[in-house]
Amino acid sequence: MPTPRNNIQKMDLTLTEEQLAVRDAARDFAQNVLKPGVIARDTEQRFPTDEVKQLGELGFLGMMVDPKYGGGGMDAVSYVLAMEEISKVDASASVVMSVNNSLVCWGLETYGTEEQKQKYLTPLAKGDVIGAFCLSEPEAGSDATSQRTTAIDMGDHYLLNGTKNWITNGGSASTYLVIAQTDADKGHRGINCLIVEKGMEGFVVGAKEDKLGIRGSDTHTLMFQDVKVPKENRIGEDGFGFKFAMKTLGGGRIGIASQALGIASGAYELALAYSQERTAFGKVISKHQAIAFKLADMATEIQAARLLCLKAANLKDQGKEYALASSMAKLFASKVAMEQTVEAVQIHGGYGFVKEYHVERMMRDAKITQIYEGTSEVQKIVISRTLLKD
Numbered sequence: 001m002p003t004p005r006n007n008i009q010k011m012d013l014t015l016t017e018e019q020l021a022v023r024d025a026a027r028d029f030a031q032n033v034l035k036p037g038v039i040a041r042d043t044e045q046r047f048p049t050d051e052v053k054q055l056g057e058l059g060f061l062g063m064m065v066d067p068k069y070g071g072g073g074m075d076a077v078s079y080v081l082a083m084e085e086i087s088k089v090d091a092s093a094s095v096v097m098s099v100n101n102s103l104v105c106w107g108l109e110t111y112g113t114e115e116q117k118q119k120y121l122t123p124l125a126k127g128d129v130i131g132a133f134c135l136s137e138p139e140a141g142s143d144a145t146s147q148r149t150t151a152i153d154m155g156d157h158y159l160l161n162g163t164k165n166w167i168t169n170g171g172s173a174s175t176y177l178v179i180a181q182t183d184a185d186k187g188h189r190g191i192n193c194l195i196v197e198k199g200m201e202g203f204v205v206g207a208k209e210d211k212l213g214i215r216g217s218d219t220h221t222l223m224f225q226d227v228k229v230p231k232e233n234r235i236g237e238d239g240f241g242f243k244f245a246m247k248t249l250g251g252g253r254i255g256i257a258s259q260a261l262g263i264a265s266g267a268y269e270l271a272l273a274y275s276q277e278r279t280a281f282g283k284v285i286s287k288h289q290a291i292a293f294k295l296a297d298m299a300t301e302i303q304a305a306r307l308l309c310l311k312a313a314n315l316k317d318q319g320k321e322y323a324l325a326s327s328m329a330k331l332f333a334s335k336v337a338m339e340q341t342v343e344a345v346q347i348h349g350g351y352g353f354v355k356e357y358h359v360e361r362m363m364r365d366a367k368i369t370q371i372y373e374g375t376s377e378v379q380k381i382v383i384s385r386t387l388l389k390d
């Protein structure tokens with residue numbers, strides 16, 4: 001029978017030298033490269049093209065991929081640390097990182113064939129190109145089983161028809177993982193995931209969305225009309241597509257939870273600094289208990305969100321089941337991000353309402369973390385079903 005002492009190792013929350021080095025490199029990049037242009041990119045809805053290229057060169061776009069496929073071979077804990085630092089400054093850049101790492105590279109590496117890995121994963125992991133994950137449709141959001149996009153089996157290829165919407169990296173990606181229904185009679189067991197290349201005949205990228213937040217990211221509708229996708233571009237066995245999407249989103253939620261954590265901690269750090277500079281009624285506002293207590297709540301909730309993110313990542317690194325932990329991390333961290341960015345604006349008073357002080361952007365960016373990769377309601381469905389299952 002193991003004693004509590006035997007379990008001490010498992011509760012060790014100390015970060016390794018390597019993990020700290022990754023965090024510091026991400027922090028340097030965020031503060032020195034991303035921060036200077038972040039307000040302009042948000043205002044102009046400009047994709048961070050040069051910055052994403054540099055993220056790739058630094059190894060942040062394929063962090064967990066095996067080095068033999070051009071990746072960084074890092075663990076999921078390092079990924080959380082890097083996502084937090086990048087998201088503290090620029091959530092539009094960090095969503096590119098999250099989609100490429102968790103939704104595209106992970107799925108290809110875990111379920112792709114050797115040929116698919118050589119051809120598609122390697123350039124994605126190196127950051128030479130970026131990828132997109134295409135599940136949502138105008139009539140299939142939370143209810144992702146209602147796929148209207150079809151991939152008809154034509155023998156040596158699939159004929160792809162339909163529309164995907166809200167696709168992150170939609171205009172800037174080169175490689176798209178597209179979920180589509182092959183056999184409607186089989187329901188979600190008749191869905192496949194196909195690797196589609198930009199430029200395939202019949203594939204059209206629609207207009208870019210004009211968004212509330214993460215305005216520097218590139219969100220598009222995609223149209224497929226009689227696109228011929230070779231059979232060898234299907235991921236996994238026939239009918240594996242829905243399971244592929246759900247497994248992939250399980251890991252993706254660690255990325256979005258870490259993005260939410262970063263948005264919250266970025267706003268908190270700005271609010272903390274501002275509260276020690278701004279004077280009202282003869283003292284800095286942090287000396288007013290109402291403000292000091294806000295800071296105490298913010299720091300505590302952010303730390304709880306961080307621990308949930310690290311817990312999910314640690315389970316993944318140990319090869320253990322992490323879907324429940326990643327849903328909990330996303331549900332909680334996104335709530336913290338939304339609530340605490342509002343508080344950060346409040347601590348800044350009127351200055352918080354203008355772009356120059358960053359926190360209004362963070363408040364707008366925070367909202368999406370409660371919506372994409374499964375809304376908060378969907379996370380509660382995932383969590384409660386796991387808790388209640390026999």
Ligand SMILES: Cc1cc2nc3c(=O)[nH]c(=O)nc-3n(C[C@H](O)[C@H](O)[C@H](O)COP(=O)(O)OP(=O)(O)OC[C@H]3O[C@@H](n4cnc5c(N)ncnc54)[C@H](O)[C@@H]3O)c2cc1C
Nearest residue numbers: 133134135136141142143166167168371372373374375377
């Ligand atoms: C900026 C942005 C980027 C995105 N990027 C991508 C991407 O890269 N790839 C991709 O595939 N998708 C992407 N999405 C789509 C995103 O994942 C969906 O918007 C999300 O899953 C919700 O789907 P929906 O918008 O159709 O809302 P709906 O599913 O219509 O939900 C509307 C509301 O009803 C609630 N609801 C629905 N069903 C239930 C239920 N059973 N019980 C309780 N409440 C329920 C929802 O929680 C929500 O509050 C992105 C979206 C945005 C806005």
